[in-house]
Amino acid sequence: MSLPATTTPTTEVLIAGAGPTGLVLACDLARRGIACRVVERESRGFPGSRGSGLQPRSLEVFDDLGVIDAIRVAGGPIQRLQSWAGTTRVAEWDTFERAEPSPHVPYGEIWMLPQWRTVEILHARLEELGGSVEFGCELSGFEQDADGVTARLRGPDGTGSAVRAAFLVAADGGRSTVRKALGVGFPVTDLVTDPTLIADVLIGGVDRAHWHVWPTAPGGRVALRPLEGSDSFQLLAHFGGAGPDFTPDATPEALQQLLVERTGHAEVRVHEVGWSSVLRIKAGVADRFRIGRVLLAGDAAHIHSPTGGQGLNTSIQDAYNLGWKLGAALRGASDALLDSYEAERRPVAQHVLALTTQVFEQDRVDKDRGFSQRGGETFQLGLGYREGPLTRECREGLADDAMRAGDRAPDAPCGPIRLFDLFRGPHATLLAFGGTDAPASERYKLVRVGRPGEQGDVIDVDGHAHKAYAARGLFLVRPDGYVALATEDPADLASYEVY
Structure with missing residues (x-):
């Protein structure tokens, strides 16, 4: 009641x-x-694998x-993609850019x-x-x-x-x-009116070293990607020409028949369907x-x-x-x-x-x-809020490729500690470079970044922090890791009262 x-x-x-x-x-x-x-x-x-790529x-x-x-x-790097024409291997390549971690970007590529x-x-x-x-x-x-x-x-x-x-x-x-x-x-815009089946399936007869795709399979494209921490694969099967009201059969028997018919691999065996859903791409x-x-x-x-x-x-x-x-x-x-x-x-x-x-x-x-x-x-590293209502960029004469207020605040090692270690938590952080005066405040954690031989809360041993930010200045980093205010004048900090 x-x-x-x-x-x-x-x-x-x-x-x-x-x-x-x-x-x-x-x-x-x-x-x-x-x-x-x-x-x-x-x-x-x-229960399903649907959104499996973490940027x-x-x-x-x-x-x-x-x-x-x-x-x-629990996860792993994305597999190389193997395209097929029936039982013939066509090409193998990386569908996403590979990138090693860097001083400013600790996670270089997508994680599955x-x-x-x-x-x-x-x-x-x-x-x-x-x-x-x-x-x-x-x-x-x-x-x-x-x-x-x-x-x-x-x-x-x-x-x-x-x-x-x-x-x-x-x-x-x-x-x-x-x-x-x-x-x-x-x-909402309908990008495709025909349905796409997505399912987590336990399959035999398919190697787990690749993300497999049959782009020109009869009836519609098919893809199989091995899932991390599991013996299953994620199956994607498009039903071209089926129409918006068609609902694919997701039983193991139906999916095995579909895979054999579309791929030509008669040895494929679908043992179990753990989860399935129908995507209508909008x-x-x-x-x-x-x-x-x-x-x-x-x-x-x-x-x-x-x-x-x-x-x-x-x-x-x-x-x-x-x-x-x-x-x-x-x-x-x-x-x-x-x-x-x-x-x-x-x-x-x-x-x-x-x-x-x-x-x-x-x-x-x-x-x-x-x-x-x-x-x-x-x-998604380049997304930001330069034009947002919380952003204040008070410096002038910046280079075209300079980090600005509204951008994601870069990481950098400062001896044994990283800037992301200092940002971690629910607080805002004020980075002070070049001896710029900065008052303590309950609104943020104050971190003075010094070069070797200078005074500072952390020392930028290899110069990565100064390269990412500037030789001097104040940078107020929001709790969500974006630069809210960038200035060389402490008075600008005093007048910034958005939060």
């Missing part, structure tokens, strides 16, 4: 959805001491959240890990931080007012309850119940990411073609951008700070949507290989 209004439980943030978006946000809030509840309508965590920028987020070691152990395992790792981290997920609990409705949101929940046994929250975050996927209830426009961005005390994140705010591995990673960045802003808003920061979430993330979503659509079209043109090569622009 529903709780009477006088006994409605309260929380600071209610998160609808326990996928990577909701879990990253919950972990970030938990380490800030923000009370939150995470409700997930499914009875368990996401370098997302790996940096996971470093900050304390899960990078688990991610690295099935989405279900990423979810498990984030869930375990949330529990370490004192949080939990309420599985089988569905958000059935809500109302908001000037002071908060009253949400109606339905538990696994159908019992109703209510919760009062200061903010509600919709991380409930592309069919978001919350977004629809808000009436937010979500114009792209779209919500008209708004915030309505009052309700915010949209992840697929609830934008959906992309899966090509290029951008959708999951963009969603992780949404949560990372939003977490520190919600924390500050709940502790008295200006409402303008929370408004900056939409102002910063919606243009990024639009940019990424254009990129994924471009890559998708390149894949369609490259019929011989099935996948075009993805460049470093997919790593």
